[in-house]
Amino acid sequence: MEGKTIEKSFDTQYLKDYLIDHGVKPSTIRIKVLEYLLKNRIHPTAEDIYNAVYEDIPTLSKTSVYNTIDLFLEKNIIQIINTGNKESRYDIDTSIHGHFSCNICNRVFDFDIDSIEYDKSILDGFIINEQKVLFKGICNSCK
Template identity: 50%
Template sequence: MKTDVAWMKDYLKKHSIKPSTIRIKMLKYLMENRIHPTVDEIYHALLKDIPTLSKTSVYNTLDIFLKNGIVSLVTIEEKETRYDIDTSLHGHFKCESCGEVYDFQVNAENLKEEGIEDFDVLDKKIYYSGICEKCKKK
């Protein structure tokens, strides 16, 4: 993904978001750090570049990004909300040992959704948990 300022400004405008320094820096961070960050991780990562940044600004910007389809919520555990710049249908795996969250591809054509034919599905989430490959080798 591109992360030059002109491209990011245009990207935000295409998603009906007025570009600002905080929004551009948050978008850049999310695009360059595909780690499914929490608000705290985003806040601490950007605080050096934006000393006046507040957690409220991070929350508000993420809310705008969510409403405009730039990020999606990843809530694997009840008390931990993470954000994902990849809004396509894919799964998440959280390692119970190191806490890392990994993306994995999902073949949507093979998903069987029986019993909800007359429902309006608004969102799909696929979560797995276990021990990642790195932790298994330790």
């Protein structure tokens, strides 16, 4: 059994409630996109999402994927990751954590952040909505 990926399962009701809890009215596309994001923790691109969901919904358009992404971002269901490559990536985990982007394989790894110690005086009075930490380099399996 070791090394075997256990695919999590999420039933439709769970997915619907997840959306409703985040202020999003469920629809087939939204449920499928959410399901894909929950099952595939690979920080996918819009293209990745499109290709995967297209399997289930052959009438799917790219615009719908972007619409869904925009809605999910707005409702804080996902966060965007800009690694510097042109394609944005998306993360179903909206908590503050770090991302390591490998310059070779292009994969993005999560890592936990305990704290960021910074000089708060410069940002005095600023409203901070997002805190993003991005490391870049070469991952263990590529070096």
